[in-house]
Amino acid sequence: MSVSLGLWSTLLVYFVSIPLGIAKAVHDGSRFDVATSGVVLVGYAVPGFLFAILLVVLFAGGSFLSLFPLRGLTSPEAANWAWPARVLDYLWHMVLPTVALVVGGFAGLTMLTKNCFLEEIRKQYTVTARAKGASEQRVLYRHVFRNAMLLIIAGFPAAFINILFSSALLVEIIFSLNGLGLLGFESAIRRDYPVMFGTLYIFTLLGLLMQIVGDLLYTVIDPRIDFEARR
Numbered sequence: 001m002s003v004s005l006g007l008w009s010t011l012l013v014y015f016v017s018i019p020l021g022i023a024k025a026v027h028d029g030s031r032f033d034v035a036t037s038g039v040v041l042v043g044y045a046v047p048g049f050l051f052a053i054l055l056v057v058l059f060a061g062g063s064f065l066s067l068f069p070l071r072g073l074t075s076p077e078a079a080n081w082a083w084p085a086r087v088l089d090y091l092w093h094m095v096l097p098t099v100a101l102v103v104g105g106f107a108g109l110t111m112l113t114k115n116c117f118l119e120e121i122r123k124q125y126t127v128t129a130r131a132k133g134a135s136e137q138r139v140l141y142r143h144v145f146r147n148a149m150l151l152i153i154a155g156f157p158a159a160f161i162n163i164l165f166s167s168a169l170l171v172e173i174i175f176s177l178n179g180l181g182l183l184g185f186e187s188a189i190r191r192d193y194p195v196m197f198g199t200l201y202i203f204t205l206l207g208l209l210m211q212i213v214g215d216l217l218y219t220v221i222d223p224r225i226d227f228e229a230r231r
Contacts, residue, residue: 005168005179008094009101010156017106018152021113026140028118040107048104049170055096056174068096071176097171109152116148153217156210 024033060070069075069092078089120126121144129139169181184199186192 005094005097005101005171005177008098009105009168012098012102013106013109014156016102017109018113020106021110022117022140024110024114025117025121028114040110043103043105044107044111046104047170048100049174051103052097052100052171052174055100060096069093073177097168097175097177100171100174101168113148113152116151117144120144120148150218153214156214156217 020036024036027033055068056070058064059067073090073093074086075089075093078086081089117140121140126139126144129143130136134142168179169185171177172179172182173185180199180202184196184203187196187199
């Protein structure tokens with residue numbers, strides 16, 4: 001449960017933050033930049049578990065609407081359904097926890113993306129590319145993108161583990177989701193050391209795997225990075 005929740009949340013955070021950060025960098029100082037900065041500040045100031053409580057109150061039968069389930073990953077009778085219905089049921093249960101983590105985690109990456117692109121846009125090679133007649137889209141996505149994305153990709157493993165281990169823990173408690181974060185927390189409270197160290201081992205292994213994925217993405221974004229050249 002924790003892996004799927006953390007993976008979906010991290011991917012959505014990147015899909016939201018990178019385009020938004022690029023747009024803010026391109027339109028730096030505009031009304032769009034100022035308006036979205038207010039949204040980013042709210043997302044940065046309010047943690048994900050508070051958004052989770054708000055979503056429960058608004059959309060999970062708390063006080064207003066009852067559009068989404070309050071707890072669990074699947075409906076009790078879902079085991080007897082056909083697989084398309086089970087997939088839709090799983091996605092239906094994942095909406096509120098994922099939205100809570102995305103809203104609570106996109107702010108920092110958005111500002112990092114904006115600052116990285118702003119720094120690259122103002123460098124001399126972009127001025128040279130424009131002087132040679134390159135369009136703004138070509139300058140942005142052909143020249144600036146690869147250099148600016150390196151630092152953002154470097155933070156992917158840390159972002160995944162942070163959402164998985166810290167933010168997802170309280171969200172799992174709020175939505176009654178059985179995951180590694182909740183299991184590790186309850187094990188620490190009960191002093192169940194084998195289970196506690198087992199969850200820490202899994203989180204550490206996931207962190208190492210994400211680090212390898214980040215290193216491989218370096219070569220995809222910037223072909224100049226060649227690990228074979230070190231030999």
